[in-house]
Amino acid sequence: MKTQRERSSRRMDWLVFNLRWLVLIAAGLVVMSTRESSTGTVAITLLAVTGLYNIGLTVLEFVEFGHRYFVWGLLAGDFVLALSLFATTGGSASPLIWMGLLPGLTAALRHRQRVGMGVIIAFTLLQAVIIVFTEGFTGLIPLATTAVILWPLTFGASVVGQRLQDLLRAAAQKEQQARDDQVQLLRKQARAIYEMASTVSATLDYRKVLDAALNIGSLPAESKHASVYPSVVSAVLFFDEDQLHVASARRFPPVDHRVVCPGREGVLGQVIRTSESAVISDPVNDPELQQFVAFRGCRSLMALPLRAGFETHGVVLFGHARVDFFDQDQRAFLEAVVNHAVTALQNAQLYRNLNDEKERLVEVQEEAQKKLARDLHDGPTQNVAALAMRANFVRRLMERDQKAASEELFKMEDLARRTAKEIRHMLFTLRPLVLESQGLVAALKQLAEKMHETHGQNVVIEAEPDIEDKLEMNQKGVLFYIAEEAVGNARKHAQAEHIWMRIKTQRDVLVLEIQDDGVGFNVGAVQANYDKRGSLGMVNMRERAELLNGAVKIDSTEGRGTRITILVPLSESAAVR
Structure with a gap:
C-alpha cells in the first residue's frame, strides 16, 4: 500500500511532466523559427530525442518503476539534454540559452528549495565555462541577462513547489483518513451483521432482532459527518388491524409513538405494494410520514418492507438530515440488516405454526382416542357385558331347560362373532x-x-x-x-x-x-x-x-x-x- 508521501510525490511528478512538455514545445517553436538551418536541424534532432526520452520517462512513471532513484535520474537527464541543446545551438547566441529552465523547474518543483537553486546555479556556471572556452568573456553578457531572469523564476518555482507538496500531502492524508474511516466502518458493519446473525440463530423473539436492527442502522452515521449532522432516526411499524403502529423506535418523541398510519399512500403504500425498499427526500411532504415529528428534521428517508413469505408484517424506516446519506453502500447495508430481521420473523412464524400444528395433532390424537373409547363402549363393551349376563342366564337355564339353554348358547356365539368383527374393524381403522x-x-x-x-x-x-x-x-x-x-x-x-x-x-x-x-x-x-x-x-x-x-x-x-x-x-x- 502506498504511503501518503508517495501519493503526493506521484501527483507532483505528473505536474512536472506536464510543465516539461510545455518547455520542450516552446523550445521546438523557437528552434523552428531560427534562420540557421544546420543549427536548427541539430537542435530539432536533440529535441526529438528529448521528446522520446520524456515519453519513456512518462511510461516509467505510470508503472511506478524505481521511484526513489528515478527522480534523480530524471533531473540528471534534463540537465545533460538542456546543456547539449545550449552547446549545439550557438552558445551565447543560442536561442535556447534559457534551457536551464528545464532542469531548474524539475529540481525546484520536485525537490527542496536549495536543490532547485543549486541546479540552476550549476547549470549557469557550466554555460559560462562553455562560453569562455569557445567565445571568450564577451559572451557572458547575454548569459548574465538570462540568469537574472531564470534565477528568481527558479526560486519562485521552488517556493510554489514546496507549497504544492504541502497541499498535496495534506490532501493525501485526508484521503487516507477517509479510507481508514471507511475500512473501520466496514469492519463495524461486518461485525454488526455477524452479531445480528448470531442473535437470529439464538432467539425466536423477533422483537429483539428488530431492536438490534434499529441499533445497527445507526452505525453509518457514526463516521459520516457525525459532528455536523444528528444521528439516524429510525422506527419499526407493524400492522395491527390493517393499520401501521409504532412497535419500536429510536429518537422518537413520546407523541410519535401514538401515531397510526393506514399504509396506503406515499412511500409506505409504495413499499407495501411493491415489496421493495425506497428512498425519498423531504419526508415532511409525505402524506402519511408528515405526522411524525421526528422525521421533520430529516431530508432523506429510507423505507424497507418487513415481508416474510407472501405476508407483509410492517415497514422499517431510517431517516437522516443529509439529503445524500442513503447512497448505494448504505442502502445495501440496511437491506442486509432488515433481511436478517425478516429471517427472524420467518423463524418466529414457523415456530408458531409448528406449535399450532403440534397442538392440532395432539387434539386429533385425543379425539381419536375418545372416538375409540366411544366405539368400544357402544359396541364391544356392551356386547361383552351382554355375553356375561347371558352366560349367567344360560348357567341357570341349563338346570331347568337344556334345549332353551342350547338356543341361548347359539345366540351368545353369534354375539361373540359380531363382537370379534367389530374389534377387528376397529383395529383395521386404527x-x-x-x-x-x-x-x-x-x-x-x-x-x-x-x-x-x-x-x-x-x-x-x-x-x-x-x-x-x-x-x-x-x-x-x-x-x-x-x-x-x-x-x-x-x-x-x-x-x-x-x-x-x-x-x-x-x-x-x-x-x-x-x-x-x-x-x-x-x-x-x-x-x-x-x-x-x-x-x-x-x-x-x-x-x-x-x-x-x-x-x-x-x-x-x-x-x-x-x-x-x-x-x-x-x-x-x-x-x-
Missing part, C-alpha cells in the same frame, strides 16, 4: 396394514368390505386408474382416515342404503367424494351448534385435510342425502390456487 402394502384404493375397498360384514352397510368404491402413482404415503394415510370418518358418520347418522366413495384428479388437484342417499341434514344449523356436540367428526375431517393444505366442502339437504368433497393439491401451484 392401523390398516393393507394401506402400507397395497395402497389407498385397496385399503378403501377393504374398509367397504368390513363395513358390509360388520354393519351390513353397502359401500361402493369408484377410483381413477393409476391414482396411487400421484399420491405420497402420508397423503394416503390422511385421506384414508378422512374417508373412514365420513363413512362412519354416514353409517351412524344418515340411515343410508348406499354410500359411494369416489377418488379422482382434476388437473393437479385430488378430489375425494363421499356421498350417501340418507336423510341429509341442515349444514348451517349443524355447524352453528357444533361446539355443543360431543362428536367432532367434521372438525376432524377439516383439520386432517389442512395437514395436506386441502379443504373440505359439505353439501347436504334434508331428505336428499349428503355429499362431502375433499380437495387436496398435488403441486405448489395448485396449493396457491
Whole structure:
C-alpha cells in the first residue's frame, strides 16, 4: 500500500511532466523559427530525442518503476539534454540559452528549495565555462541577462513547489483518513451483521432482532459527518388491524409513538405494494410520514418492507438530515440488516405454526382416542357385558331347560362373532396394514368390505386408474382416515342404503367424494351448534385435510342425502390456487 508521501510525490511528478512538455514545445517553436538551418536541424534532432526520452520517462512513471532513484535520474537527464541543446545551438547566441529552465523547474518543483537553486546555479556556471572556452568573456553578457531572469523564476518555482507538496500531502492524508474511516466502518458493519446473525440463530423473539436492527442502522452515521449532522432516526411499524403502529423506535418523541398510519399512500403504500425498499427526500411532504415529528428534521428517508413469505408484517424506516446519506453502500447495508430481521420473523412464524400444528395433532390424537373409547363402549363393551349376563342366564337355564339353554348358547356365539368383527374393524381403522402394502384404493375397498360384514352397510368404491402413482404415503394415510370418518358418520347418522366413495384428479388437484342417499341434514344449523356436540367428526375431517393444505366442502339437504368433497393439491401451484 502506498504511503501518503508517495501519493503526493506521484501527483507532483505528473505536474512536472506536464510543465516539461510545455518547455520542450516552446523550445521546438523557437528552434523552428531560427534562420540557421544546420543549427536548427541539430537542435530539432536533440529535441526529438528529448521528446522520446520524456515519453519513456512518462511510461516509467505510470508503472511506478524505481521511484526513489528515478527522480534523480530524471533531473540528471534534463540537465545533460538542456546543456547539449545550449552547446549545439550557438552558445551565447543560442536561442535556447534559457534551457536551464528545464532542469531548474524539475529540481525546484520536485525537490527542496536549495536543490532547485543549486541546479540552476550549476547549470549557469557550466554555460559560462562553455562560453569562455569557445567565445571568450564577451559572451557572458547575454548569459548574465538570462540568469537574472531564470534565477528568481527558479526560486519562485521552488517556493510554489514546496507549497504544492504541502497541499498535496495534506490532501493525501485526508484521503487516507477517509479510507481508514471507511475500512473501520466496514469492519463495524461486518461485525454488526455477524452479531445480528448470531442473535437470529439464538432467539425466536423477533422483537429483539428488530431492536438490534434499529441499533445497527445507526452505525453509518457514526463516521459520516457525525459532528455536523444528528444521528439516524429510525422506527419499526407493524400492522395491527390493517393499520401501521409504532412497535419500536429510536429518537422518537413520546407523541410519535401514538401515531397510526393506514399504509396506503406515499412511500409506505409504495413499499407495501411493491415489496421493495425506497428512498425519498423531504419526508415532511409525505402524506402519511408528515405526522411524525421526528422525521421533520430529516431530508432523506429510507423505507424497507418487513415481508416474510407472501405476508407483509410492517415497514422499517431510517431517516437522516443529509439529503445524500442513503447512497448505494448504505442502502445495501440496511437491506442486509432488515433481511436478517425478516429471517427472524420467518423463524418466529414457523415456530408458531409448528406449535399450532403440534397442538392440532395432539387434539386429533385425543379425539381419536375418545372416538375409540366411544366405539368400544357402544359396541364391544356392551356386547361383552351382554355375553356375561347371558352366560349367567344360560348357567341357570341349563338346570331347568337344556334345549332353551342350547338356543341361548347359539345366540351368545353369534354375539361373540359380531363382537370379534367389530374389534377387528376397529383395529383395521386404527392401523390398516393393507394401506402400507397395497395402497389407498385397496385399503378403501377393504374398509367397504368390513363395513358390509360388520354393519351390513353397502359401500361402493369408484377410483381413477393409476391414482396411487400421484399420491405420497402420508397423503394416503390422511385421506384414508378422512374417508373412514365420513363413512362412519354416514353409517351412524344418515340411515343410508348406499354410500359411494369416489377418488379422482382434476388437473393437479385430488378430489375425494363421499356421498350417501340418507336423510341429509341442515349444514348451517349443524355447524352453528357444533361446539355443543360431543362428536367432532367434521372438525376432524377439516383439520386432517389442512395437514395436506386441502379443504373440505359439505353439501347436504334434508331428505336428499349428503355429499362431502375433499380437495387436496398435488403441486405448489395448485396449493396457491
